[in-house]
Amino acid sequence: MSTLPPYEESLNLFHDWTKTESLRKHAYAVEAAMAAYAEYFGEDELLWRTTGLLHDMDYEKHPTAEEHPFIGTALLTDLGYPDEIIQAILGHATYSGVARTTRLAKALFAVDELAGFITAVAYVRPTRLAGMTPRSVKKKLKDKQFAAAVSRDDIALGVQELAVDLDEHISRVIGGMQKDASRLGFEQPA
Numbered sequence: 001m002s003t004l005p006p007y008e009e010s011l012n013l014f015h016d017w018t019k020t021e022s023l024r025k026h027a028y029a030v031e032a033a034m035a036a037y038a039e040y041f042g043e044d045e046l047l048w049r050t051t052g053l054l055h056d057m058d059y060e061k062h063p064t065a066e067e068h069p070f071i072g073t074a075l076l077t078d079l080g081y082p083d084e085i086i087q088a089i090l091g092h093a094t095y096s097g098v099a100r101t102t103r104l105a106k107a108l109f110a111v112d113e114l115a116g117f118i119t120a121v122a123y124v125r126p127t128r129l130a131g132m133t134p135r136s137v138k139k140k141l142k143d144k145q146f147a148a149a150v151s152r153d154d155i156a157l158g159v160q161e162l163a164v165d166l167d168e169h170i171s172r173v174i175g176g177m178q179k180d181a182s183r184l185g186f187e188q189p190a
């Protein structure tokens with residue numbers, strides 16, 4: 001029988017495993033994007049936030065494809081986290097062999113790379129996340145030199161799987177991140 005722990009418990013677990021500030025902020029950004037999608041789809045916000053928060057939990061200690069996200073999901077299974085979360089986290093690693101069958105899994109994969117990309121775009125804008133448009137993000141996506149490590153193919157695949165419009169997807173992820181801006185290390189718009 002699995003139950004979803006309270007948010008603070010997941011946050012403590014995440015902090016125990018992840019000390020690097022940039023990795024923490026990445027998880028918060030993905031969490032914020034998942035919250036925006038939970039609201040959009042009318043899904044359980046805590047479940048979706050928790051999935052975003054914990055999706056790279058083991059990455060700092062176990063970054064290889066042999067171990068990430070398998071060490072983390074094994075622990076989450078032992079701790080009794082819902083299987084839907086475990087499957088979504090496994091599915092976000094394209095090499096895991098676990099298909100993304102639920103909306104939760106598809107959303108996690110769709111927002112993961114994009115949240116990282118939007119963070120990179122925010123860093124080169126004087127107003128950071130404030131006033132960011134899908135148009136400016138798409139322009140940067142076309143510039144292959146910019147944030148070259150972010151897979152444009154994964155972003156396109158995520159949008160396709162989740163069956164959402166690219167502009168709406170980008171603006172939803174920006175919107176979620178704007179709501180949690182101070183936590184992501186960005187100033188709240190005045």
Ligand SMILES: [Fe+2]
Pocket residue numbers: 026030055056112113
């Ligand atoms: Fe991630």
